Amino acid sequence: MRLATTRAILGDLIGFPSVSSQSNLAIIHYIAERLETGGAQVEVMLDESGQKANLFATLGAPRSGGLVLSGHSDVVPVSDQDWSNDPFVMREDGGQLYGRGACDMKGFIAACLASLDTLSAAAQTRPIHFAFTHDEEVGCLGAQSLVKLLAARDVRPALCIIGEPTSMQVYDGNKGCCEYTVCFEGLPGHSSAPDKGVNAVEYAVRYINRLFDLRAELVARCPPGSRFDPPETTLNVGALHGGVSHNVIASRAELNWEMRPINAADMQFVKDAIATYVADTLLPEMRAIAPEAGIATETVGEVRGLEPMDDNAARDLVFALTGQNHAGCVAFNTEAGLFQAIGMDAVICGPGSIEQAHKADEFVTLDQLSQCLGMLERLGEPH
Ligand SMILES: [Zn+2]
Numbered sequence: 275m276r277l278a279t280t281r282a283i284l285g286d287l288i289g290f291p292s293v294s295s296q297s298n299l300a301i302i303h304y305i306a307e308r309l310e311t312g313g314a315q316v317e318v319m320l321d322e323s324g325q326k327a328n329l330f331a332t333l334g335a336p337r338s339g340g341l342v343l344s345g346h347s348d349v350v351p352v353s354d355q356d357w358s359n360d361p362f363v364m365r366e367d368g369g370q371l372y373g374r375g376a377c378d379m380k381g382f383i384a385a386c387l388a389s390l391d392t393l394s395a396a397a398q399t400r401p402i403h404f405a406f407t408h409d410e411e412v413g414c415l416g417a418q419s420l421v422k423l424l425a426a427r428d429v430r431p432a433l434c435i436i437g438e439p440t441s442m443q444v445y446d447g448n449k450g451c452c453e454y455t456v457c458f459e460g461l462p463g464h465s466s467a468p469d470k471g472v473n474a475v476e477y478a479v480r481y482i483n484r485l486f487d488l489r490a491e492l493v494a495r496c497p498p499g500s501r502f503d504p505p506e507t508t509l510n511v512g513a514l515h516g517g518v519s520h521n522v523i524a525s526r527a528e529l530n531w532e533m534r535p536i537n538a539a540d541m542q543f544v545k546d547a548i549a550t551y552v553a554d555t556l557l558p559e560m561r562a563i564a565p566e567a568g569i570a571t572e573t574v575g576e577v578r579g580l581e582p583m584d585d586n587a588a589r590d591l592v593f594a595l596t597g598q599n600h601a602g603c604v605a606f607n608t609e610a611g612l613f614q615a616i617g618m619d620a621v622i623c624g625p626g627s628i629e630q631a632h633k634a635d636e637f638v639t640l641d642q643l644s645q646c647l648g649m650l651e652r653l654g655e656p657h
Contacts, residue, residue, distance in 0.1 A: 284381055287301060288374065288375055292347050302408075308390070312393075314404065316331040321408065331403060332404075333390070333402040334394075341435065342433065344437065345407075345436070346379060350632045355633070376637050377628075377637065382646060421612045424616060435591075435624075437623065446603070449508075450534065451575065453575045453576075459567055460472035473524050484547070500536060508533070510533075512530045513528075586619045
């Protein structure tokens with residue numbers, strides 16, 4: 275019965291083409307109505323544009339210590355993907371439900387909405403909250419403003435389950451994701467007189483070499499027993515553009531690089547180290563020749579990861595709910611670290627496989643959905 279309801283709600287949710295570039299208001303209003311009908315107190319928070327919204331809802335009397343069920347309402351685009359059917363019309367075939375967002379992560383949201391009766395019962399002992407955000411797929415923008423709001427409140431939840439597709443396995447860690455674009459402005463000139471110019475490509479290369487040195491330091495900083503793969507914080511130089519010709523001193527270079535930190539301390543370590551190198555070494559040398567030369571860093575996105583902790587009450591709760599006793603670490607980024615950053619315990623466990631996420635013919639199986647329903651149902655039982 276509950277599975278049939280989940281299937282019907284998932285069909286409705288897939289029908290909203292809530293691609294990150296579009297407004298998500300229609301799907302948020304649909305979810306809000308379901309939650310209100312189920313007895314939840316619902317808040318819809320618009321962003322500055324008025325076109326995007328986060329939803330935060332509460333079952334049970336408002337008090338601290340509640341559990342948040344968290345998901346994102348946006349999906350990745352379908353353009354340039356070869357779908358067998360309309361990605362925004364759910365199709366069922368052999369126990370698999372197809373459609374954009376089926377596993378990432380409308381399946382989890384549908385299971386939550388289909389379980390409001392049992393969750394209401396569970397909320398008698400501990401408040402149950404729902405956090406459904408916008409723009410997760412483009413840098414966790416919605417969750418960043420939502421956690422700020424939660425952190426400022428007197429009544430605060432304590433635990434969070436993020437229902438990203440993990441095939442219902444338990445994960446208590448994910449690396450963060452930080453992306454930077456660095457522009458080097460030099461001074462052009464004839465290549466026969468390199469001392470009269472400032473070669474932006476050369477400074478970009480020295481910056482990159484500093485990143486490579488930091489890589490070795492990050493390996494040395496890696497805590498023993500790290501469960502990430504690879505275990506340490508990684509850096510990637512993704513693109514370098516610059517210069518015009520063989521015989522011209524390059525006046526401009528642009529570097530795109532990213533970091534996948536295993537913890538907040540590594541993230542700060544890399545940022546400080548590279549900023550010091552720029553301020554104390556590169557900039558003084560550039561400006562000794564051309565005062566107008568410079569290095570400008572744009573932060574494209576900076577989302578901290580979920581740092582694995584020995585004590586994690588959210589993980590222990592999901593262990594009890596699912597009967598598992600082992601937690602892993604995932605390579606993909608989630609909103610979990612943002613909740614951890616405001617002092618909550620967070621864990622990742624949801625229906626469907628990341629293998630199917632972001633691809634053509636994305637699907638979730640009915641079996642995965644019923645496992646998720648089982649987890650939510652057991653929230654009402656003593657454990
Ligand atoms: Zn996702």
